[in-house]
Amino acid sequence: MIKVTYIDDHRRPERNDEYKSIIKALGLSEDIEFCGSVEIDVIESLNTDGVICHSGMDGYKVVEHFAKQNNWPLLSYSGSVSSPPNLLQNPFSPNIYTVDCNYFEKVLLEFIEICKNKNRENNND
């Protein structure tokens, strides 16, 4: 059992709702919890196996910072026109994955699998 955190992008509440429906439809409600704040104390205190957020939202840098520090896999979906349709691993920060927001549904299960593997690795350590 893992726990991945989806962090709301306050600029686009309708997209949060859409993604939450996707999460439910894919049967991932048990694996993903939702977080409505990007305050430093909140993000710092997350006990999570991975995080999901928009790469252009307020507080992205804070999320990215703690993801790097705690080695959380981070799925950063992006609205940028050049973003990829599949999970693209950041060559400099291997725990960060980017995807075009239009392909969120397509990559979500793969990302959850990455989080599960990471969780298993951590437990074995």
Next chain:
Amino acid sequence: MTSSIIINQKHCKFLFDKSNHFNVFNLTRLCKQLQSPEGITIDISRLAEIKQQLIISKLQYFSNHCKKLLNLEDKVITFIIKLDEQEVESLTSNLTLETICSESEIIFQPTNIEVKSKEDPHQIKNILGAVLLSLVHDLLKLQKVGNQISLFDASSPIVLHSALDFLHDTDNALMMWQVLEKWTEEHNKSYRAEVNPRMNSSSNAKNLLKQKINNVLKNTDISTIGFKHLLENEAINADFSHCDFRWNSKITLWFVDDQAENGWNNLMSNLLEGLDIELSCNRSLDDLNLTINSVRKGIFVKPDLALVDLRLSESDLTFESYKSRDLSGFYALNQLLDTWPGLPVIIASASNKIWNLEKAIEKGATGYWRKSEDIHEAVNHNAIITAFDIYEQLLDKLDQAIAKIKFRNIFVLAKLVEAESVKKKFKSSPLERAISYYVNDLFNRVSWMLWQRQNESRVIDSLFLGIMEIFNEIEPYLWASDSRELTLHPTKNVSSVKEKTDKKVINDTLQYFDEVNRVGGKGLLGSYETCKNVRNNLPVIHGSSDGKITHSKIEHIELGLFLIWFLMTKLNEISK
């Protein structure tokens, strides 16, 4: 003429940037040579799967470009691919484009359906400038344009990857297409002769800026600060240790722009390539607030300078056309300067509204960079020259900002002195007023010096003289005029020279602290004597009779401010 092209490994550097982002404009450039009454075929099946997927996911943009740039409206475009059929279906299902797909082919016709990300004409104009800046970036890498230049094949050195996000937009792509076509026609007529000198001057300006950055990093380091010799003493260092004078080994530039993720971050990173500048993005006022709080909590490093876009919110559009209220960029400027007074902040905007420039000056910005000029559809070679102008303006504004960074230790020290001056002992005193006036004057003078490009030496001299005047104001606190006792060393009376008119209050006090702290070398007293000597040799004091005139330096102001801070903290300590 052929009607098909095979894309393979040799095209990859032209089609994908180093982060593997696909440049749809460049695929269009490769297809310029293709002609057929029916349509064209592009074989990408030899590329790695991930690259084929990237291309397919952007076909709607390619379709738009085919129509507008290649005049292939209603022709048949066939992509030969080699991918799992399910994968193809999942990729194409998100396209706003009708396609016929199989595991080996995708077929479509460019139609009128266009993907427009920005309808705002201001935004488009803004981005046209950005696209041209990427051309400058490529040209500077090239160093020199020879007799021939290839612009529509994979060997072209003009890859435009730093603007690849912007080039998904057909208007931007069309403008650049026209620039490249015109260039191909007129390369040897006028372009080469005009572009090469601009490449030289921009390249020189960038090298000069690089040197200045290196110097400022070296000269504002704590190891070179004007009072570093005093910090070698353990007791003095302990007093000072809570003051934060640590700077980064690179210049940290906070880039505040709501469009950072939509191509501006990529463009700016490329334009600043090779300079010791690290870019850190903030996307909105809220985001900026969060980052400032993160610095306070020690998560992020403080900025050395900031580049703030004037419009950080869609609502700014309403206010842009008249002077009714501040645009959001000015709020960001206020936030930054309230947190770090003296921080060099450059306002970036495509706006040509004069009141925005006036407000930028009024609110304490260091520079105003017009990141785009009016570049109309009738593109000629002036567009490239204009792009060089925009780029050199950026370097110029950064140069101004770097010049301000030289003063950063002084700004911090001045605020430390000011903080001591508002404590109970000095509250509402002439000393507090003198310091408040000095600090205000310091920030204004340095800002104004940069806007007016004034002679730095004169400003530094004047700021240094201000320090010496503060010493005069502090003197009465250091002794009791009736008993002649030193305040900080009551068992000793102040010595005097010249019939008791010239008292050595500060000298005696500093000498006392040199003794109790066992300060070696020049010590506090020697440092004060240095300040007095510097003052006596300033042109404004000494005149120009015997060649002894020397200007003061930033390190002398640092030294003077440190001594004032030291004396004031000691006076505040005994009054507790």
